[in-house]
Amino acid sequence: MVRRTPRGLIAAATATVALAALAAPATAAQAPSAQASSAQAPSGQASSAQSDATAAQARLFMVNPVQSSGDQSLVDGKDAAAAVPDSAYALAPLRNLDASGGLNGKWAYVRSETGEPAKAADASGYGRADDQFEQVMAYFWVNESQEYLQSLGFGGELPGANDRAQPVRINQWGGDNSFFTDKKAEIRFGKGGVDDAEDAEVVVHEYGHAVHHAQVPGFGTSPEAGAIGESFGDYLAVSVGAYADDKYGWPAEAELACVADWDSVSYSETPHCLRRIDSDKTYADKVGEVHADGEIWSRALYDIRRDLGARTADRIIVNAQFGFAPDTSFKDAALKTIATAESMYGKAAAATVRAAFQGREIPGV
Numbered sequence: 381m382v383r384r385t386p387r388g389l390i391a392a393a394t395a396t397v398a399l400a401a402l403a404a405p406a407t408a409a410q411a412p413s414a415q416a417s418s419a420q421a422p423s424g425q426a427s428s429a430q431s432d433a434t435a436a437q438a439r440l441f442m443v444n445p446v447q448s449s450g451d452q453s454l455v456d457g458k459d460a461a462a463a464v465p466d467s468a469y470a471l472a473p474l475r476n477l478d479a480s481g482g483l484n485g486k487w488a489y490v491r492s493e494t495g496e497p498a499k500a501a502d503a504s505g506y507g508r509a510d511d512q513f514e515q516v517m518a519y520f521w522v523n524e525s526q527e528y529l530q531s532l533g534f535g536g537e538l539p540g541a542n543d544r545a546q547p548v549r550i551n552q553w554g555g556d557n558s559f560f561t562d563k564k565a566e567i568r569f570g571k572g573g574v575d576d577a578e579d580a581e582v583v584v585h586e587y588g589h590a591v592h593h594a595q596v597p598g599f600g601t602s603p604e605a606g607a608i609g610e611s612f613g614d615y616l617a618v619s620v621g622a623y624a625d626d627k628y629g630w631p632a633e634a635e636l637a638c639v640a641d642w643d644s645v646s647y648s649e650t651p652h653c654l655r656r657i658d659s660d661k662t663y664a665d666k667v668g669e670v671h672a673d674g675e676i677w678s679r680a681l682y683d684i685r686r687d688l689g690a691r692t693a694d695r696i697i698v699n700a701q702f703g704f705a706p707d708t709s710f711k712d713a714a715l716k717t718i719a720t721a722e723s724m725y726g727k728a729a730a731a732t733v734r735a736a737f738q739g740r741e742i743p744g745v
């Protein structure tokens with residue numbers, strides 16, 4: 381994912397990228413392939429209610445502690461349990477687990493190189509100072525992300541979007557970075573600053589890359605495609621978090637457009653955001669850095685969501701991505717998204733989507 385402050389500070393962003401490249405294995409330094417998104421209506425109420433009753437319970441953060449509490453003064457405190465109040469935690473069912481007793485399931489399986497593997501039966505008792513807490517967060521939020529995509533029809537009436545067991549690895553290379561590796565199609569979470577998997581929006585951002593890669597193998601080989609990958613991860617993080625907040629009745633006291641409110645406490649000003657999806661950036665603001673330039677694209681996605689609603693927007697956004705070239709340009713991806721909107725929802729929806737991209741002043745749209 382690569383941290384940077386939300387606005388400006390390009391020099392700092394560049395330094396962060398370089399640092400991450402040094403700290404992480406070669407795969408991390410390569411062009412990110414990325415993608416994913418969506419969020420909404422729970423599917424299969426009866427069956428999910430049934431399975432929820434018998435499912436292991438996870439103790440976890442409601443997206444993240446800053447978002448759920450609105451307390452911008454929270455700090456990592458070197459991973460101290462006492463740095464985050466009990467009120468930041470909630471219990472929720474761990475669904476789709478297999479019978480192994482570990483965090484292995486239909487949509488995710490978690491491996492940890494720090495601490496003992498978490499047991500599903502103990503998942504209601506971990507806190508942030510336990511290594512197993514991040515494993516539980518990673519499992520829960522990857523599963524939740526795929527459940528959201530399924531609820532939108534992906535893997536049903538629409539093609540599946542990474543509808544497989546996603547490998548996730550938690551380890552520490554010292555760098556404050558997490559990433560998706562093309563080669564193994566694996567997500568890895570680091571532990572710099574706030575442990576990365578303590579923030580659901582970091583988990584879902586990386587899952588977004590996995591979705592993009594599953595939709596279009598090797599996606600992200602041009603600078604603009606790379607920016608779309610980062611943007612989609614940010615957008616999906618916000619969308620899945622909002623979906624879960626609604627589904628479980630969790631509080632959200634931070635701005636919707638703010639990504640990774642908790643992971644970013646160690647490197648951003650208040651309100652803490654790794655990035656935002658409501659920036660005013662246009663195509664003319666491109667600087668050639670994928671995370672920074674992703675804010676141009678994510679603002680368009682955010683506007684589509686505002687105008688069409690989350691469910692319709694996310695069905696269009698994710699479905700369009702199947703048709704993106706690995707090295708797509710903003711222009712071609714925008715035109716594909718507009719065409720997808722028209723084929724799924726008609727001319728009025730297409731006009732709305734076009735207006736969102738025109739708002740970013742993307743040439744040729």
Ligand SMILES: [Ca+2]
Nearest residue numbers: 459508509575
């Ligand atoms: Ca921790």
Ligand SMILES: [Ca+2]
Nearest residue numbers: 572573574576
């Ligand atoms: Ca971190």
Ligand SMILES: [Ca+2]
Nearest residue numbers: 447638639640
């Ligand atoms: Ca947030």
Ligand SMILES: [Zn+2]
Nearest residue numbers: 381412610613
């Ligand atoms: Zn990323």
